[in-house]
Amino acid sequence: MPGATRSVKILLTAAEAYPALERAFLAAKTEIWASFMIFDLSTRLRSDEGRAIGKTWFDLVVHTLNRGVALHISISDVDPIARAAMHRAACRHQRMFFAAAGVAEPGAKLHVRRLRHSAETGVLIRLLIWPYIMQKVFRTARWLNRQTPAIRQAALRDMEGAVRNLHVRKDGTVRPKFRALPRLFPSLHHQKLAVIDRKLLYIGGLDLDERRYDTPFHRRPGDETWHDVQLMIEGAVVAEAQAHLETFSDVIDGRIAPARTRRLLRTLSRPRRHSLWHFGPEPLVTEFYSAHGVLARRAKDLIYIETQYFRDPSLAKVLAEQARRKPSLKLILILPAAPDDVAFDGRRGLDARFGEAMQARALRILRGGFGARLFVGSPAQPRPALPDGRADPADRRDRHFGAPMVYVHAKVSVFDDFAAVVSSANLNGRSLRWDTEAGVYLNAPNDVLELRHRVMAHWLPPDTGPEAYDMQTALAFWKTHAWRNAARHPRDRQGYLLPHDFAAAEAFGRKPPILPGEFV
Structure with a gap:
């Protein structure tokens, strides 16, 4: 039967999945490709092997780069108006990767991309929902103005998409720009997968940060519980996942056609050619x-x-x-x-x-x-x-x-x-x-x-x-x-x-x- 020789390991909750991913990074010899919606390097290491080299994923990434392993990481950026906090986090997470490369030894092989889905909401739809859009912009402005000047400045550094819709006053406070019609990016890269040395695939529904950590016993406060499932897989599907990681952004932007797969399943969409009346992308x-x-x-x-x-x-x-x-x-x-x-x-x-x-x-x-x-x-x-x-x-x-x-x-x-x-x-x-x-x-x-x-x-x-x-x-x-x-x-x-x-x-x-x- 096709796939019968494939090795599959089931990982329930981050208590099982995070240590497995840490060990995969530590065992990598040449390269790692990954795409996550959230990949926060301040996340604590959970495996004994990981804690032997440091406390957080920042330490693990530095260690991996120092061993000569090439890291190709895609972090999902999002609409800076509808998801302002997630946009700020995406910018911060990319910056942490750059900092890790700076700490690592010269010659570190890091390629980190902060990718926003290129599909945009049509102009006529944006005009119709302008009050809803501006409500979101006002909410962001109010949040920024409640912060101390230092925190506000740091937040604005990590909100380059949102800043386009804000006017920064001389005193550092902000107000919405009223004469511009903000652009909306309704789709995002929601996938969570990594391929290690083109031999091992880590895939499922789990991103990497402290909020998503939980154990199978779920003994944390209710708002900190998080049940998820990841797989570690060897076999033919790994090559399909590797090709997907290398090409998905080109497929979405129309530069190449999507490849056919047997075991890897995907959702991919692309910007519409004529999107005046469309809210979202064209399913592909x-x-x-x-x-x-x-x-x-x-x-x-x-x-x-x-x-x-x-x-x-x-x-x-x-x-x-x-x-x-x-x-x-x-x-x-x-x-x-x-x-x-x-x-x-x-x-x-x-x-x-x-x-x-x-x-x-x-x-x-x-x-x-x-x-x-x-x-x-x-x-x-x-x-x-x-x-x-x-x-x-x-x-x-x-x-x-x-x-x-x-x-x-x-x-x-x-x-x-x-x-x-x-x-x-x-x-x-x-x-x-x-x-x-x-x-x-x-x-x-x-x-x-x-x-x-x-x-x-x-x-x-x-x-x-x-x-x-x-x-x-x-x-x-x-x-x-x-x-x-x-x-x-x-x-x-x-x-x-x-x-x-x-x-x-x-x-x-x-x-x-x-x-x-x-x-x-």
């Missing part, structure tokens, strides 16, 4: 959407999915149609109880409400197609959010059935026991059609079985029997177990599994005019 490669449709049509018994967002109604319709055609087909879907910006940052704005509205619609479609053969779960820690027994406020989205939520960021889909997808792509329109995403298709039976068992077992008590994993009995077990947990006091719950709260997103969500579903 939509392999995650296609793969889910093809594999769902082949599935007979159980589809298991973990995703940060399920917001694409068209994909929901594809899955629901297969459920109507095949009475034996069941779906287990694991989602966070709420998006992180809503749960932890208290966002109540247009984009947050739009995202919840899109997910509520997609879940309604799934429920209509699968009926009782659908279980949607959301994990929470087995401890009360309020230890003194006080009532939990109903509007606290960071809590789920009285317990701190576990934030799900993994992007895993398993189809029966014959195929699986692990990637950076959420199941929303943005990841399926707009953003740059990368992942792998697994079809070796041992890989698929091990992945399905590990990700499912993660949410269940250690002594759970085989009925929780059997494709005929798993759905009933998961439903019963989740609702029993919900009826118990948080400290008496077994494992992390709870039912998803459909009503919360239905009540919170709002669908605005003009904006396409891919916006969220």
Whole structure:
């Protein structure tokens, strides 16, 4: 079978993934190519081997450069208006790489790019949403003006994209420029992968920073939990990933055509030639959407999915149609109880409400197609959010059935026991059609079985029997177990599994005019 000799290592949460990536950097002999949305060199080293050479990834990068290893790193830049904080972080992370090269010995081989997706929102759309754009610019200006002069100056240094929309006064404070129509860049490079010496691939949904560090036990405060899945892979897919890393920006900018792949899955989009009326880019490669449709049509018994967002109604319709055609087909879907910006940052704005509205619609479609053969779960820690027994406020989205939520960021889909997808792509329109995403298709039976068992077992008590994993009995077990947990006091719950709260997103969500579903 193709791919049967491939070596696959499954890494659950950063507690397993970060040390593995550190060891891969330490073992590299000639070159490393990587593309991440976030790669923060102030992140602490976790492996014993890493801590033997320093405290943070800054030390590890200097050590790697000093050994003569060439580093080719792409960091995702973003729209400086809609995502001002992320834009500032991207500039800072690139600057830290340059600083590491400066500390390293002469001749360091560092090639670091801060890449922003080149697609822009059309002029007419920008005119229509001008009040929304200016609201974002004003928010950035207010934040800057609240800072001390030194912090403001440092922030402006790392906000070159945002500065184009601001006027800096003589006293150092800022105000928005009113006569210019700001440019908008709605797409981003969302992938998270690295290739070491053209032999080893690290790929999945996990970026590198302290916020994303968590252990499989999820004993941190709720707003610091982060469940993710990465893979370490050897085999033919590594060459496909290497070619992708070397060419994806040229493909997006139209200089070359996308290569055909067998095991690497991608989302790639490009700027539209005539974009006056278009909000986003033209989809070019939509392999995650296609793969889910093809594999769902082949599935007979159980589809298991973990995703940060399920917001694409068209994909929901594809899955629901297969459920109507095949009475034996069941779906287990694991989602966070709420998006992180809503749960932890208290966002109540247009984009947050739009995202919840899109997910509520997609879940309604799934429920209509699968009926009782659908279980949607959301994990929470087995401890009360309020230890003194006080009532939990109903509007606290960071809590789920009285317990701190576990934030799900993994992007895993398993189809029966014959195929699986692990990637950076959420199941929303943005990841399926707009953003740059990368992942792998697994079809070796041992890989698929091990992945399905590990990700499912993660949410269940250690002594759970085989009925929780059997494709005929798993759905009933998961439903019963989740609702029993919900009826118990948080400290008496077994494992992390709870039912998803459909009503919360239905009540919170709002669908605005003009904006396409891919916006969220």
